[in-house]
Amino acid sequence: AxxxxxxxxxxxxxxxxxxxxxxxxxYGATPYLFWYVQSPGQGLQLxxxxxxxxxxxxxxxxxEAEFKRSQSSxxxxxxxxxxSDAAEYFCAVGVRDNTGKLIFGQGTTLQVKP
Amino acid sequence: xAGVIQSPRHEVTEMGQEVTLRCKPIxxxxxxxxxxxxxxxxxxxxxxxxxxxxxxxxxxxxxxxSAKMPNASFSTLKIQPSEPRDSAVYFCxxxxxxxxxxxxxxxxxxxxxx
Numbered sequence: 001a002x003x004x005x006x007x008x009x010x011x012x013x014x015x016x017x018x019x020x021x022x023x024x025x026x027y028g029a030t031p032y033l034f035w036y037v038q039s040p041g042q043g044l045q046l047x048x049x050x051x052x053x054x055x056x057x058x059x060x061x062x063x064e065a066e067f068k069r070s071q072s073s074x075x076x077x078x079x080x081x082x083x084s085d086a087a088e089y090f091c092a093v094g095v096r097d098n099t100g101k102l103i104f105g106q107g108t109t110l111q112v113k114p
Numbered sequence: 115x116a117g118v119i120q121s122p123r124h125e126v127t128e129m130g131q132e133v134t135l136r137c138k139p140i141x142x143x144x145x146x147x148x149x150x151x152x153x154x155x156x157x158x159x160x161x162x163x164x165x166x167x168x169x170x171x172x173x174x175x176x177x178x179x180s181a182k183m184p185n186a187s188f189s190t191l192k193i194q195p196s197e198p199r200d201s202a203v204y205f206c207x208x209x210x211x212x213x214x215x216x217x218x219x220x221x222x223x224x225x226x227x228x
Contacts, residue, residue: 034216043118043205043219090157094216099169100145100209102217104157 002027004093004105012111013081021076021108023091032094033074034102035065039087047089050074061085086112120206120220127227132194135223137206138187145209147217148181148191152202163189196227 036044048059119138161171183189207217
């Protein structure tokens with residue numbers, strides 16, 4: 001069965017520091033992969049997605065993610081975090097059954113220290 | 115486009131009452147998904163529709179929950195009777211036809227059952 005694991009429930013980084021949020025997936029084929037961000041009281045916003053091709057994908061707000069097939073990972077990175085990046089981040093796997101259905105990880109809450 | 119529109123944003127109701135949540139997907143999106151988000155269980159897929167037809171309702175927790183999509187621009191999620199354990203944020207999301215696009219989420223309805 002497909003699944004997504006985000007090992008870190010909560011991460012705190014200082015403003016200006018680099019960030020890496022981890023995501024591991026279980027899927028029988030090459031998946032579609034997504035990262036979403038949820039600010040408090042808001043819906044989820046798509047940050048970036050991987051379908052195929054270049055394994056390093058760029059997203060909005062200065063985020064990027066790298067697909068590593070050998071590690072079944074799709075980690076999210078940002079070189080310099082801003083206070084406004086404090087939010088909850090969700091990794092998701094897209095099921096390849098033509099429905100567009102997504103399976104989400106449990107989320108990682110990012111806190112940014114001034 | 116106004117995006118996926120959900121109403122109400124907040125709902126407080128007494129146990130035993132009927133609750134109806136509403137969603138208007140993005141025009142032209144063939145797929146509509148209902149998710150529930152809680153601290154304990156994260157994001158759970160409840161049901162999804164394709165071209166107004168329910169495809170998979172295996173995530174609906176029990177018979178108290180029902181969902182309809184009478185036309186391409188409107189869906190409802192109903193809980194009758196409501197219970198305190200139904201308190202959660204309910205999200206609607208829509209997707210263009212097929213896979214790999216990633217959802218567009220609504221802002222959610224925060225339901226509190228007292």
